[in-house]
Amino acid sequence: MQTDWAEIACEVPAEMVDILAEFLVELTGNGVGIENLHLDTFSLDSLEDTPVKTVKGYLPLDDSLEELRSRVERFLAERGPAFAGFVYTPPVVSVVRHEDWANNWKVHFKPVRLGERLVIKPTWEEYQPKAGDLVIQIDPGMAFGTGAHPTTRMCLESLERICFDASGGTLSGPVLDVGTGSGVLSIAAALMGAARIVAIDIDPEAVEVTRENLELNGVAERVEASTTDLGDLTGEFQVVLANILAEELVRLAGQLTARLAPGGWLILSGILTEKVPMVLAGFPGLTLVESPEEAEWSCLTLRKP
Ligand SMILES: C[S@@+](CC[C@H](N)C(=O)[O-])C[C@H]1O[C@@H](n2cnc3c(N)ncnc32)[C@H](O)[C@@H]1O
Numbered sequence: 001m002q003t004d005w006a007e008i009a010c011e012v013p014a015e016m017v018d019i020l021a022e023f024l025v026e027l028t029g030n031g032v033g034i035e036n037l038h039l040d041t042f043s044l045d046s047l048e049d050t051p052v053k054t055v056k057g058y059l060p061l062d063d064s065l066e067e068l069r070s071r072v073e074r075f076l077a078e079r080g081p082a083f084a085g086f087v088y089t090p091p092v093v094s095v096v097r098h099e100d101w102a103n104n105w106k107v108h109f110k111p112v113r114l115g116e117r118l119v120i121k122p123t124w125e126e127y128q129p130k131a132g133d134l135v136i137q138i139d140p141g142m143a144f145g146t147g148a149h150p151t152t153r154m155c156l157e158s159l160e161r162i163c164f165d166a167s168g169g170t171l172s173g174p175v176l177d178v179g180t181g182s183g184v185l186s187i188a189a190a191l192m193g194a195a196r197i198v199a200i201d202i203d204p205e206a207v208e209v210t211r212e213n214l215e216l217n218g219v220a221e222r223v224e225a226s227t228t229d230l231g232d233l234t235g236e237f238q239v240v241l242a243n244i245l246a247e248e249l250v251r252l253a254g255q256l257t258a259r260l261a262p263g264g265w266l267i268l269s270g271i272l273t274e275k276v277p278m279v280l281a282g283f284p285g286l287t288l289v290e291s292p293e294e295a296e297w298s299c300l301t302l303r304k305p
Helices: 014-028 041-049 065-082 101-108 150-164 184-191 204-216 246-251 253-258 273-281
Strands: 004-013 032-036 052-060 092-097 112-114 118-122 134-138 175-178 197-200 223-226 237-243 260-272 287-290 297-303
Touching: 004 014, 004 065, 014 052, 014 065, 052 065, 112 150, 118 150, 118 184, 134 184, 134 204, 150 184, 150 237, 150 260, 150 297, 175 184, 184 197, 184 204, 184 223, 184 237, 197 204, 204 223, 246 253, 246 260, 246 273, 253 260, 260 273, 273 297
Parallel strands: 118 134, 175 197, 175 237, 197 223, 237 260
Antiparallel strands: 004 052, 004 092, 032 052, 112 118, 260 297, 287 297
């Protein structure tokens, strides 16, 4: 795979951008970048009619570079004068150490094992499951929740303890996932046996991502994902999950508590450890079951009597 490129930057009048871009795409087989140049304020009036743009092409960093560079120079010299405002400036070639910024984070998102049985794997990675593994496939898109963040991880581990501990049994009752992000917690709940899950998020894009991930994991028919406001939900849930920041958890405390069935568990994450007392004070009717910590984060499991 090509990792480094020579970037060739050509300054041309706006009217010439299209034919130059077309030429570069044909010449290189790669995309082009088009940028506005800094305008010279002294000649702003004339530049407004013929603003100069920089068109960037990407050439392979090999023996063909010099030949390709002179073909670009020839193209500019021959075709440029037909465009008003064109002044021949030799194109500038620089080496670009290729990093795929848009997808860079994916390199760091590897299959990750959590707790006893959960494994989260990105859709593009191969993983050979071991017996008993519950494998969650995630394509996070723009939404939060690869499982790599301590707040997600602790949530999942707490959920697993509730589900598989001798005292906990299985997830027989419904689950509510508030701030579902990528849908990772809802998928985990479904894989742990929950028959009905309600997943909500204030961000419509997150709900879209969640729906795609639900399909991907074959659990879409058991999870209702939407932007429904927590205050508009009714019914009682055996487990309520909320990985949101401390202040928001406190703000929502009354509504979260109201949705818990008697004996139900509330797993709260996204809490900076220094804010644990503040959050606990917001849920006076519930009993603290555990409060694991990782880095600067704490996760609270509370239970309704
Ligand atoms: C830290 S992410 C958690 C994502 C996922 N649940 C996880 O554990 O990885 C928090 C999510 O909560 C959503 N959110 C924040 N406030 C909310 C609220 N009041 N109601 C519903 N969703 C909320 C955000 O849009 C974001 O997607």
